[in-house]
Amino acid sequence: MASLSRADVYASRYPLLILQSAVLFPGNAVTLAIGRAEAFRAVELARQQQAALVVVVYADGRRGDQLVHQVGTLARVAEVQLQAGQRLQVRLEGLRRVRLLAVDMAGAAPQARVEQLLPNVTPAAFAAVERVRALAGELQRQLGLPDGETLRVLETTDDPDRFADLLATQLVRDLPYRQRLLELVDPLERLEQLAGLIERELARRRPVVEPPTAAAPVPSRPSAEPAALLDEANEAREEAERLRRRLAECGAPPAVVERIEQEIDRLARMPQSAAEATVARTYIETVLSIPWAVETPETVELARARAILERDHFGLEQVKERLLDYLAVRALTGEQSGSGTVLCFVGPPGVGKTSLARSIAEALGRRFVTVSLGGIRDEAEIRGHRRTYLGAYPGRIVEALRRAGTRNPVILLDELDKLATDYRGDPAAALLEVLDPEQNRHFVDHYLDVPVDLSRVLFIATANSLAPLPRPLRDRLEAIVIEGYTEDEKREIGRRHLLPRQLAVHGLPERALELTDTAWHELIRGYTREAGVRELERQLAALCRKVAREMVERGLNANGGLPRRRVTPAVLRRYLGPAPYQELGVSPEPQVGVAYGLGATPLGGTLVPVEVLAMPGRGQLQVTGQAGEVLQESARAALSWVRAHAGHFGLAPDFAERMDLHVHLPEGALPKDGPSAGLALVVALVSALTGRPVRSDLAVTGEITLRGRVLPVGGLRQKVLAAQRAGLGGLLAPAGNRAEAARLPATVTRRLTVHWVETVEQALELMLLAPPEQSSSGVLSPSSEGGVKAGKRSRSTEASRDSHPHR
Numbered sequence: 001m002a003s004l005s006r007a008d009v010y011a012s013r014y015p016l017l018i019l020q021s022a023v024l025f026p027g028n029a030v031t032l033a034i035g036r037a038e039a040f041r042a043v044e045l046a047r048q049q050q051a052a053l054v055v056v057v058y059a060d061g062r063r064g065d066q067l068v069h070q071v072g073t074l075a076r077v078a079e080v081q082l083q084a085g086q087r088l089q090v091r092l093e094g095l096r097r098v099r100l101l102a103v104d105m106a107g108a109a110p111q112a113r114v115e116q117l118l119p120n121v122t123p124a125a126f127a128a129v130e131r132v133r134a135l136a137g138e139l140q141r142q143l144g145l146p147d148g149e150t151l152r153v154l155e156t157t158d159d160p161d162r163f164a165d166l167l168a169t170q171l172v173r174d175l176p177y178r179q180r181l182l183e184l185v186d187p188l189e190r191l192e193q194l195a196g197l198i199e200r201e202l203a204r205r206r207p208v209v210e211p212p213t214a215a216a217p218v219p220s221r222p223s224a225e226p227a228a229l230l231d232e233a234n235e236a237r238e239e240a241e242r243l244r245r246r247l248a249e250c251g252a253p254p255a256v257v258e259r260i261e262q263e264i265d266r267l268a269r270m271p272q273s274a275a276e277a278t279v280a281r282t283y284i285e286t287v288l289s290i291p292w293a294v295e296t297p298e299t300v301e302l303a304r305a306r307a308i309l310e311r312d313h314f315g316l317e318q319v320k321e322r323l324l325d326y327l328a329v330r331a332l333t334g335e336q337s338g339s340g341t342v343l344c345f346v347g348p349p350g351v352g353k354t355s356l357a358r359s360i361a362e363a364l365g366r367r368f369v370t371v372s373l374g375g376i377r378d379e380a381e382i383r384g385h386r387r388t389y390l391g392a393y394p395g396r397i398v399e400a401l402r403r404a405g406t407r408n409p410v411i412l413l414d415e416l417d418k419l420a421t422d423y424r425g426d427p428a429a430a431l432l433e434v435l436d437p438e439q440n441r442h443f444v445d446h447y448l449d450v451p452v453d454l455s456r457v458l459f460i461a462t463a464n465s466l467a468p469l470p471r472p473l474r475d476r477l478e479a480i481v482i483e484g485y486t487e488d489e490k491r492e493i494g495r496r497h498l499l500p501r502q503l504a505v506h507g508l509p510e511r512a513l514e515l516t517d518t519a520w521h522e523l524i525r526g527y528t529r530e531a532g533v534r535e536l537e538r539q540l541a542a543l544c545r546k547v548a549r550e551m552v553e554r555g556l557n558a559n560g561g562l563p564r565r566r567v568t569p570a571v572l573r574r575y576l577g578p579a580p581y582q583e584l585g586v587s588p589e590p591q592v593g594v595a596y597g598l599g600a601t602p603l604g605g606t607l608v609p610v611e612v613l614a615m616p617g618r619g620q621l622q623v624t625g626q627a628g629e630v631l632q633e634s635a636r637a638a639l640s641w642v643r644a645h646a647g648h649f650g651l652a653p654d655f656a657e658r659m660d661l662h663v664h665l666p667e668g669a670l671p672k673d674g675p676s677a678g679l680a681l682v683v684a685l686v687s688a689l690t691g692r693p694v695r696s697d698l699a700v701t702g703e704i705t706l707r708g709r710v711l712p713v714g715g716l717r718q719k720v721l722a723a724q725r726a727g728l729g730g731l732l733a734p735a736g737n738r739a740e741a742a743r744l745p746a747t748v749t750r751r752l753t754v755h756w757v758e759t760v761e762q763a764l765e766l767m768l769l770a771p772p773e774q775s776s777s778g779v780l781s782p783s784s785e786g787g788v789k790a791g792k793r794s795r796s797t798e799a800s801r802d803s804h805p806h807r
Contacts, residue, residue, distance in 0.1 A: 012113050012114075013104075013111050013112065013113050014046075014051065014052060014053050014054045014074065014111065014112055014114060015042040015043070015045040015046045015049075015051070015053040015054070015109050015110065015111055016042055016053065016054050016056065016103060016109075016110035016111055016112040017039055017042045017043065017046075017053050017054065017055050017056075017075075017092075017110075018038070018039070018056055018057070018058060018068055018110065019032070019039075019055060019056070019057050019058070020057070020058055021057075021175060022057070022175075023057055023073075023175060023178040023179050023182055024055050024073045024075055024092060024094045025073065025094055025165040025166075025168060025169050025178075025181075025182060026073055026074075026094040026095055026096055026097060026161075026162075026165055027094055027161075027162045027165050027166060028093075028094050028165060028166065028169045029078065029091060029092065029093045029094070030091070030092055030094075031089065031090070031091045031092075031276070032089070032090050032091075032092065033083070033087055033088070033089055033090075033390055034087065034088040034089075034090050035087045035088075038105075038109065038110055040088060041108060041109035041110075042109045042110055043077060043080065043088060043090055044109070045108070045109040045111075046077050047077060047080065052074050052075060052076050052077075052095060053074075053075060053077065054072050054073070054074055054075075054098060054100070054112050054114055055072050055073045055074075055075045055092060055094075056068045056069055056071075056072030056073075056100065056112075057069050057072070057175070057179060068100070068103070069179055069183075070099055070100050071097060071098070071099055071100075071117070071179075071182055071183040072097075072098055072100065072114075072182075073094045073095070073096070073097060073098065073182070074094075074095045074096045074097075074098045074114070074116070075092040075093060075094050075095055076092070076093045076095055077090060077091075077092060078091045078092065078093045079091040081390070083389065083390040083391055087390065087391075089390040094165075096116050096117070096118075097116070097117040097119075097182065097185060098114040098115065098116050098117060099114060099115050099117055100112050100113075100114055101113045101114060101115060117185045118185075119160075119161040119185055119186065119187050120185070120186055120187075121159075121160055121161060121187055122188060124188055125160035125186075125187045125188040125191060126158070126160060128160065128188055128191040128192065128195065129158065129160050129163050129191065131195060132163070132164075132167065132191050132194055132195050132198070133154055133155065133163075135195060135198040135199065135202070136151065136154060136167060136198065137151065138198075138202060139171075139198050139201065139202065142202065143201075143237070144237070144268060144269065145170065145171060145269075146167065146170035146171060146269075147170070147269035147270075148269075150166065150170050153166065154166065154167060160187035160188070160191060161187045163187075163191070164181075164187050164190035164191050164194060165190075167194055168181045168190065168194060171194065171197065171198075172197075181193060181194075236267075236268050237268060239267075239268075240264050240265075240267065240268040243260075243264050243267075243284055243288070244261070244264060246288045247260050247261070247264070247288060250288055250290075250292050250293065251292045251293025251294075252287070252290075252292040252293075253292070253451070253453075255450065255451065256287065256292070256450045256451075259449075259450050260284060260287055260288070263280055263283060263284050264284060266280060267280045267281060267284065279387065283387060283447075286393075286394060286402075286447070286448070287448055287450065289402050290398065290401055290402060290448075290452065291401060291402075291404070291405050291406050291407045292407065293407070294405060294406050294407060295406055295407055295408050295456070296365065296366050296367060296406045296408055296409070297365065298330075298364050298365055298366060298408070299364065299365045300327050300328075300330050300331035300363075300364060301363075302324060302327060302328060302331070304363060305323075305324060305327050305363035306320070306324060308359050308362055308363050309323065309324075309356075309359055309363070312355055312356075312358075312359045313352055313355065313356065313359070314489060314492050314493045314496060314497070315485055315486075315489040315492075315493070316352065316356075316482060318743060319345075319356065319480055319482055322480055323356070323360065323480075326341070326343070327360075327363065327364070330364075341478055342435050342459045342460070342461060342476055342477050342478065343360075343460050343461070343477075343478055343480060344416065344460070344461040344462070344463060344466075344477040344478065344479050344480065345357070345460070345461070345462045345463075345480050345482055346462075346463050346464070346465065346466055346479050346480065346481050346482065347464070347481060347482030347483060347484065347531070347532075348464060348482075348483075348484055348530065348531035348532055348601075348604045349464065349530070349531075349532055349534060350530060350531070350532020350533050350534035350535070351482045351483075351484055351485065351531055351532040351533075352482065352532070353462040353482060354370070354412065354414060354462060356482075357410065357412045357460040357462070358412075360410060360458075360460065361409075361410035361458075364410065364458070366406075366408060366409055366410045366458065367404045367405065367406055367409040367410070368409065368410050368412070369400040369403050369404045369409050369410070369411050369412070370400075370411075370412045370414055371396045371397065371400050371411055371412065371413055371414065372414050372415060373396075373413055373414060373415050373416055373418060373419055373427070374414070374415035374418035375418060375420065376396075376418075376419055376420065376427050377419070377420035377421060377422045377424060377427065378422075378424040378425060378427065379424060379425025379426060379427050379429070379430045380395065380424070380425070380446065381395060381396055381427060382395045382396060382397060382427050382430035382431060382434065383395050383430050383444075383445060383446045384398060384445040384446040384447035384448065385446060385447055386446045386447065387447060387449070392447055393447060394445050394447040394448060395445050395446070395447070397411070397434055397443070397445070397454070398445045398447070398448060398452060401452070401454075401457070407453065407456055407457070408456040408457060408458070409457060409458070410457075410458045410460060411457055411458070411459050411460070412460050412461070412462065413431070413459060413460070413461040413462070414461075414462050415462065415463070415464075416431075416461045416462065416463045416469065416473075417463035417464055417465055417466070417467075417468045417469055418468075419431075419468075428469065428470050428473050429470070429472075429473075431473060432472055432473060432476065434454060434459070435459055435473070435476045435477075436476060437455060440453075440454035440455055440457075441453050441454070441455045461477060466479055483531065483604075483715070483717040483718045483721075484531030484532065484604045484605070484717070484718055484721055485531065485532065485533065485721075486721060486724070486745045486747055486748055487521070487524050487525070487724070487725065488745075488747045489745075490524050490528075490533055490536060491517075491520045491521075491524065493533050493536075494515075494520065494523075494524075494533070494536055494537075494540065495515075495520075498533060498536060498537045498540050499513060499515075499540050501537075502537065502540045502541045502543075502544045503544060505541070505544070506541070506544040506545060506547075506548045507548065508544055508547060508548060508551070511564055512544075512547055512564060512565060513543060513544065513547060513564070513565050513567060514564055514565070514566050514567065515567045515572075516566065516567065516568050516569075518568065518569050519567045519568055519569050519571070519572050522569045522572060522579065523536070523539060523540075523572060524536065525579075525581070525725065526579025526580070526581055526582075527539045527572075527576060527579055527580065527581065528581070529581045530604060531604025531605070531718065531721070532604075539576060542575070542576055543567065543572075543575055543576070546575045547565050550565075586607070586696065586726050586727065586728070587696050588696065589693075589696060590693035590694055590695055590696050590769055591693055591694060591696065592687050592688060592691055592692070592693050592694070593611060593612040593613060593614070593684055593687050593688035593694075594609060594610070594611050594612075594684060594687070594694055594696075595609075595610045595680045595681075595683040595684040595687065595694045595700060595767065596608070596609055596610070596680065596696070596698070596699040596700065596726075596728070597609070597610050597676070597677045597679075597680030597681075597699065597700060597701060598676070598680075598699050598700070598701040598719035598722055598723060598731065599672065599674065599676070599677070599715075599719070599722075600676075600714060600715025600718040600719055601718075604718050604721065604722070605715065605717075605718030605719045605720070605721050605722030605723075605725075606722050607699065607722055607723070607725075607726045608665060608672060608677060608680070609665070609666050610663065610665060610677065610680045610681055610683075610684045611663070611664045611665075611666065611684065612661060612662070612663050612664075612681075612684040612685050612687070612688040613661070613662045613664075613688060614659050614660075614661055614688045614689055615659060615660050615662070616658065616659055616660070617658070617659050617660025618657070618658075618660065619656050619657045619658070619659070619660070620660045620661070621635065621636065621639055621660075621661050621663070622660070622661070622662045622663065623635045623663045623664075623665075624662070624663070624664045624665070624668065625664050625665030625666060625667070625668045625672065626665070626668055626669070626670060626671040626672055627663075627665055627672055627673070628671060628672060628673025628674070629673070630673050630674055630675055631665075631672055631673050631674060631675075631677055633675075634675050634677055634678040634681055634703070634704070635663050635681050637678060637704060637705075637706060638678055638681035638682040638685055638704060639656070639661065639685060640706060641682060641704065641706060641708060641760060642682065642685050642686060642689065643655075643656050644706075645708075649686060649689065649690050650690070651689060651690070655689070661685065661688070663681065663684070663685075675703040675711075675713070676701050676702060676703055676713040676714075676715075677701075678702065678703045678704035679700050679701065679702035679703070679704055679710055679732065679757075679760065679763055680699075680700045680701070682704060682760050682763070682764070683700055683763060683764060683767045683768070686764055686768065687768060690768075690771065691771045691772075692768040692769060692770065692771050693768070693769045693771070693772065694767055694768060694769070695766075695767055695768075695769060697728055697729040697730065698728060698729065698730050698731055698732060698755075698766070698767060699719075699722075699723045699726070699728050699730075699731040699732070700731065700732040700763060700767060701713055701716075701719050701731065701732070701733055701734075702732065702733065702734040702757070702763070703734070704760055708759050708760040708761065709758065709759060709760075710734045710735070710736075710757050710758055710759060710760065710762075710763065711734060711736060712734045712736030712737045713733075713734060713737065716733060716737050716740050716744075717740070717743065717744060717745075719731070719733075720744055720748055720752065720754070721745075721748065723752060724748050724751065724752050728752065729752065729753065730752055730753035730754060730755060731752065731753075731754060731755070732754075732755045732757050732763050732766060732767065733754055733755070733756060733757070734756070734757065734758075735756040735757060735758045737756075738756050741754065
């Protein structure tokens with residue numbers, strides 16, 4: 001038992017900890033969760049003073065009138081742990097009974113002046129110990145109370161004071177009765193109360209109870225405890241039987257059954273008021289709530305699956321074909337063969353990644369559960385928290401199984417690329433076990449600490465980009481790229497899905513709004529800038545709000561005969577205001593030193609104007625506009641190629657030493673990087689140095705080498721859509737990307753011409769026009785001041801201009 005320090009013996013004031021539902025006996029320990037501010041301060045004060053504190057209980061079990069019992073326990077703070085939510089887990093060890101003389105609640109922490117209550121141990125108390133010990137042994141054989149470990153301690157304890165407090169801690173659950181026993185300072189009185197309590201409980205189970213002969217009889221006194229106080233023992237036994245029945249019915253594996261049987265036996269021996277009992281009960285209930293044997297039958301009908309995909313999504317033909325292939329394989333080979341494939345839909349926001357996963361679940365007849373991974377930086381969110389921590393709970397994978405209620409749901413791992421990493425672990429690494437079919441058959445959640453079979457779960461992931469994912473995690477995914485919608489597809493999605501949904505949400509008739517084709521065109525181009533359709537739906541919602549307001553102001557309702565509102569571009573601007581988006585840098589006329597590059601971002605394709613100015617200087621190259629390191633390297637490579645071919649363009653060999661070149665990428669607040677701007681940089685540099693304008697109806701993309709080759713780039717579909725959105729007539733792309741032409745939307749390729757180039761010379765032939773001023777002095781050459789002067793057009797330039805007139 002913990003002992004009092006010298007400071008505690010002579011102290012007159014102690015921090016006061018007031019509890020609501022726990023009575024601490026001397027010589028015993030209890031673990032509590034502290035969350036109230038005054039309790040928090042009392043514990044902190046005791047730790048700072050390295051002193052004990054007084055533990056008492058509210059007189060009515062509540063905090064209403066702030067009345068407390070006058071007898072409490074002087075206790076030592078054995079351990080303190082800070083838990084989540086600014087809560088403390090405190091382990092207290094009881095020392096002595098004390099009586100409160102004065103209470104001070106006005107200070108920083110509650111304090112009390114107390115006097116210690118010392119027990120008066122008599123020979124009769126020692127005799128009563130033997131009798132109560134025999135009764136406790138009989139009670140343990142019949143009811144299992146107290147537990148075996150406590151009974152062994154009682155058999156070796158002869159101190160009447162400690163014996164009575166230890167037995168009361170184990171047997172008495174009623175809070176008022178525990179307080180009554182705490183207020184009995186004389187050990188003999190407590191032993192008499194406990195003896196009478198045990199005898200009455202034994203008498204309820206046997207017609208005749210033979211009195212023990214090992215000790216002299218102890219006169220019993222009338223008891224004031226509630227009737228059938230030990231009914232909690234029956235409740236504990238009934239609870240254990242109920243949990244065992246649930247365990248037998250849940251279909252858990254043998255290893256899990258054995259582990260939970262041990263936990264149920266342990267729970268049955270615990271006092272129900274103990275904090276450990278609540279933890280154990282929560283753990284058992286959590287394990288039993290897992291669908292160990294519940295399974296949803298899977299049905300794979302390709303015709304039905306195709307109908308569901310067509311009903312829920314417009315466009316995305318290649319994605320639908322891939323999904324139908326996947327479902328066909330499952331239909332032929334069975335469910336388990338497809339468990340090793342983890343589909344990952346990769347694309348910008350709003351293109352339908354989540355709805356595709358939901359459609360797959362519906363086509364398979366499985367339940368669908370979403371696990372949001374965005375912003376998770378703690379590994380325990382995946383694997384669960386260990387039960388040693390206060391407030392521990394299972395990981396999100398196990399929680400998804402519990403919500404689904406079946407062991408073979410479709411679990412969507414949403415925003416996989418938004419996982420973070422810090423000192424609490426790497427959640428992406430924890431997902432390796434979840435997604436690996438060789439390991440997830442025996443996935444162990446830290447909270448459950450038993451293996452869970454995830455092999456029958458169909459995992460589907462979504463991400464805006466695969467770049468942030470670790471390579472081992474990417475290796476477990478089969479990426480299906482969704483690069484965005486064309487304008488025609490957005491218009492059809494708006495007509496078929498978005499507008500009817502918003503009309504229903506806003507309480508409008510089904511055909512209350514009708515947008516003309518020109519209104520759809522302006523709405524998509526001028527009021528949205530995205531690869532998906534979320535912003536489009538928000539703008540349609542704004543239109544519906546305006547119409548709903550008109551209905552209310554005119555006193556109409558959904559059935560009040562409101563005429564159909566025909567939305568033209570003028571009506572659109574009146575409702576939504578001026579269009580917030582305008583294409584950047586698209587000039588109607590060719591310009592010198594300006595080429596239009598193309599970029600691919602997680603939000604879709606974008607137009608990237610490249611501007612170059614040549615000026616007298618000392619050969620410096622400056623790149624501005626938040627250009628990344630790779631893009632700056634592309635600029636240096638482009639300049640090196642131009643210098644190596646200076647004679648071809650009529651430039652002096654040392655032109656770069658007598659002029660500065662400034663490359664600027666507008667919209668400097670947005671970071672830009674990547675090698676695909678290399679070809680646009682060459683075109684803009686040659687145009688600025690030779691004075692030849694660049695065609696403004698063509699965009700250009702491609703990585704270059706120092707030998708003048710044009711290498712393939714990524715995100716071609718997004719870049720093509722960006723060029724179409726900007727109103728351009730065509731673009732130059734690397735010949736190495738020609739194989740992707742079949743995947744480009746037909747509605748786009750009919751309006752936009754793609755020129756495939758293999759070398760920089762071919763690109764310059766197509767992009768550069770003749771200089772605006774010509775002279776008969778020959779080809780262009782740098783002037784003595786570092787500038788350039790005009791010369792004759794080459795034959796190739798004439799041919800380029802004749803074959804590709806400016807539009």
